[in-house]
Amino acid sequence: MKKIAIVGAGYVGLVTGACFAQKGNSVTIVDNNQEKIDQLLAGAIPFYEPHLDVIVKDALAKKTISFVSTIQEALSQKPAFVFSCVGTPSLPNGAADLSYVEAVAAEIGTHMQQYTIVVNKSTVPVGTAKKVHNIICAKLTERAIAEPFDVVSNPEFLKEGDAVNDFLMPDRVVVGVSSVQAAEALYELYKPFLTSDKQFLVMTPPSAELTKYASNAMLATRISFMNQLAQLADKLGADIQQVKLGMAQDRRIGPHFLNAGIGYGGSCFPKDVAALVHMGIEQHYQMTLVKEVENINHLQRVWFNHRITSHYGPALATKTAGIWGLAFKPETDDVRSAPAIDVIKKLLEHGTNVIVYDPVATENIKKIFGDAITYAEQSQQVLQHADFLVLLTEWAEFTSAIPSQFLQLKDKVIFDGRNCFMPEDMKSLGITYYCIGRNNISSYESTPHSKPIPSTLHDASAW
Numbered sequence: 001m002k003k004i005a006i007v008g009a010g011y012v013g014l015v016t017g018a019c020f021a022q023k024g025n026s027v028t029i030v031d032n033n034q035e036k037i038d039q040l041l042a043g044a045i046p047f048y049e050p051h052l053d054v055i056v057k058d059a060l061a062k063k064t065i066s067f068v069s070t071i072q073e074a075l076s077q078k079p080a081f082v083f084s085c086v087g088t089p090s091l092p093n094g095a096a097d098l099s100y101v102e103a104v105a106a107e108i109g110t111h112m113q114q115y116t117i118v119v120n121k122s123t124v125p126v127g128t129a130k131k132v133h134n135i136i137c138a139k140l141t142e143r144a145i146a147e148p149f150d151v152v153s154n155p156e157f158l159k160e161g162d163a164v165n166d167f168l169m170p171d172r173v174v175v176g177v178s179s180v181q182a183a184e185a186l187y188e189l190y191k192p193f194l195t196s197d198k199q200f201l202v203m204t205p206p207s208a209e210l211t212k213y214a215s216n217a218m219l220a221t222r223i224s225f226m227n228q229l230a231q232l233a234d235k236l237g238a239d240i241q242q243v244k245l246g247m248a249q250d251r252r253i254g255p256h257f258l259n260a261g262i263g264y265g266g267s268c269f270p271k272d273v274a275a276l277v278h279m280g281i282e283q284h285y286q287m288t289l290v291k292e293v294e295n296i297n298h299l300q301r302v303w304f305n306h307r308i309t310s311h312y313g314p315a316l317a318t319k320t321a322g323i324w325g326l327a328f329k330p331e332t333d334d335v336r337s338a339p340a341i342d343v344i345k346k347l348l349e350h351g352t353n354v355i356v357y358d359p360v361a362t363e364n365i366k367k368i369f370g371d372a373i374t375y376a377e378q379s380q381q382v383l384q385h386a387d388f389l390v391l392l393t394e395w396a397e398f399t400s401a402i403p404s405q406f407l408q409l410k411d412k413v414i415f416d417g418r419n420c421f422m423p424e425d426m427k428s429l430g431i432t433y434y435c436i437g438r439n440n441i442s443s444y445e446s447t448p449h450s451k452p453i454p455s456t457l458h459d460a461s462a463w
Helices: 011-022 034-041 052-062 071-075 099-111 128-142 163-168 180-193 205-236 240-248 269-282 288-318 339-349 362-372 379-385 403-408 423-428
Strands: 003-007 026-030 065-068 081-084 116-120 149-153 173-176 200-203 320-324 353-357 388-391 413-416 432-434
Touching (some): 003 011, 011 026, 011 052, 011 065, 011 081, 071 099, 081 099, 116 128, 128 149, 128 205, 149 180, 173 180, 173 205, 180 200, 205 240, 205 288, 288 339, 288 413, 288 432, 320 379, 339 353, 379 403
Parallel strands (some): 003 026, 003 081, 026 065, 081 116, 116 149, 320 353, 388 413, 413 432
Antiparallel strands (some): 149 173
């Protein structure tokens, strides 16, 4: 059993602390929001993340996790590791705001009592580990002591909606260290989560810090590439879903993050792409590819909104728009940078009535739009009251819908930002269906004696 302090009971901190506690470590989580602490002590999770509530309640029952309101109280228990998991939101210029990270470092330097491994778990720009080291050193100097410590970069690679599994069964653990002692200690800490030593990657702190940004930027690039390709597919009469299948079979490419849609959102990709662009500017090096990824993602939403406004024109002011999906992705209630925000704002600008539904994210959208829009309690209520439907999150509840249900829409029009249905199915029902990269596939003419093409390329039985 190892003593661990986690600073920040947000998304990263709570998942990290709960998963370490599940392995039998003694975890103390610090948060300065007493209301949140009280909520957690009662076993309630302040955000939606599958399975997290179960392991938090289990840790509380086993007394392997506790919650306190100050770093001083957590450090009084002499933890071997202190994980900094506070937010690093974007500043107006795209840079990461490190004020919370720096404040945590100052508190650690003020109150640490023994050799401590300070772990930056937050996503932070290259050079932050050094900055944190200098802040702690300055505080120790003020105290006239020379307590040894290490600062480590250990970026998180958690997918919202599957974060618990990502932590318990990681594909890799990246640690940026400056000492063998810290590397060995972190290996022992993470060993229960590993199936192979190859998953544990030791590197320098700057390399670890850059790895996090590089990973997210690469995934964002794949998404933006497919979105731009989807618009070309529409112009050429190609089917982006078939193109994706043809690409994914190449082992050098693979199937992940090749779904065309309305674009990425959430708390990580937009913030990290912007921060990487800003880091390049600071080094007098233009990250032109990453900047274009950012531009494509923005333009994808503009293009999607234009589909709606161009279809209806001035009549949009007389319509009621139904929206399925408010979270930026399924299995989360996170609406940060969610496409739904942009779409709702554009509809309201045109005087459209808006009725929305999401299985878990409604309360977070209420904080943004208040009573400017209507909130349905069930997905079917949206269909019953709307003229047309905008589909923005591919929840299973939506993708499993029977297409004939959409005949309830007064105008029988759907704008699908996630390619959830087959265009030919919608056309056969008399539904006008706008999707991404599949809008003109029906214009392809087969030769007179050819066999019909199966609906999916991998459905060999159809031949």
